[in-house]
């Protein structure tokens with residue numbers, strides 16, 4: 001039977017219930033208000049509002065849970081933009097705990113006993129791994145592109161191939177970023193074919209830089225042409241213009257068809273920028289490496305102060321780059337690289353173990369690098385297929401499990417899950433299956 005509105009208790013009476021009075025939670029009154037309001041709506045809709053005390057306790061529990069939470073990624077997308085992109089290596093996390101939990105020499109030169117630069121801490125590692133004379137780290141690669149354009153081309157022209165006027169996702173469009181930076185876009189060539197001569201013809205007295213943008217999340221195939229980076233570098237050099245290369249994902253060693261920052265610099269680019277949390281597998285950051293005079297212009301630009309990376313990012317990046325010094329160690333310890341590199345036999349074994357634990361079927365799948373990196377690379381993978389109806393309960397559980405619904409079933413791809421996480425996914429699936437059966 002649906003109770004009437006008049007039988008609903010007051011907030012005071014509800015929180016005086018012994019089950020709630022004992023909690024003495026600072027949010028108990030707020031939770032009771034929410035529950036009573038929901039109960040009023042339910043009664044008006046002729047629905048049973050249920051046990052109000054239980055509902056208030058559940059509301060308190062939900063309020064106590066952090067909003068930003070760990071998720072088990074069973075989507076098969078390794079650098080999942082919606083799921084926090086790259087998980088950090090343990091060595092990077094250790095650096096965050098040490099630097100974040102204490103005072104540090106962030107801007108203090110211990111040798112000189114005087115003010116130092118936060119940018120000094122990564123300079124040696126970046127030069128060792130990538131080359132280039134100098135470096136600068138900002139919040140993300142979008143900020144790196146913005147800063148480079150503002151500092152090097154404000155009020156002047158930037159040449160970009162029409163084949164590279166990309167949108168990366170969530171509205172980050174190269175033409176818009178260019179406009180915001182105060183630079184003027186000069187489009188060169190056509191969507192599918194741009195030649196070296198097109199750039200040469202477009203260079204004028206107002207040209208500030210040539211910008212090359214990596215076709216991050218797509219490829220143009222068929223009747224296509226883009227000048228090689230070395231060719232572009234020769235044109236820029238002849239005209240006395242800097243060549244800036246937005247690489248997008250920052251692979252430090254060659255992965256698939258992604259070129260590395262070191263390749264870009266040896267081809268003759270003057271400044272290269274890339275993300276810290278795509279194929280580098282570190283924290284979200286934008287890393288700029290190249291000519292010292294150009295980096296200095298970026299460093300002195302007022303936007304730099306607004307865009308520079310904070311100490312937690314720098315600490316995590318230093319930890320990640322220290323691993324990257326040794327490619328074998330990087331592949332073993334940086335999660336994104338480990339997942340990209342894992343032999344298919346052990347991925348399959350993990351899917352079989354999960355299927356055995358929950359009574360699902362093993363299915364061949366294709367995993368993806370994600371994050372706009374390696375768009376055409378198909379990583380062979382395996383999933384455990386279970387009932388589609390478990391998609392919601394698994395996503396809403398603790399810890400949440402995010403899989404993919406396909407052809408009426410829920411696929412739990414195991415390439416982005418560790419062995420330990422497979423046990424957690426199995427426990428979550430078994431609990432959800434029992435819940436569904438009880439209902």
Ligand SMILES: *Cc1c(COP(=O)(O)O)cnc(C)c1O
Pocket residue numbers: 140141142143145168172213214215216217246247248249274275276285286371372
């Ligand atoms: C991803 C990407 C960006 C933006 O990098 P964020 O780290 O996401 O800010 C810029 N340019 C290219 C080519 C990219 O692939």
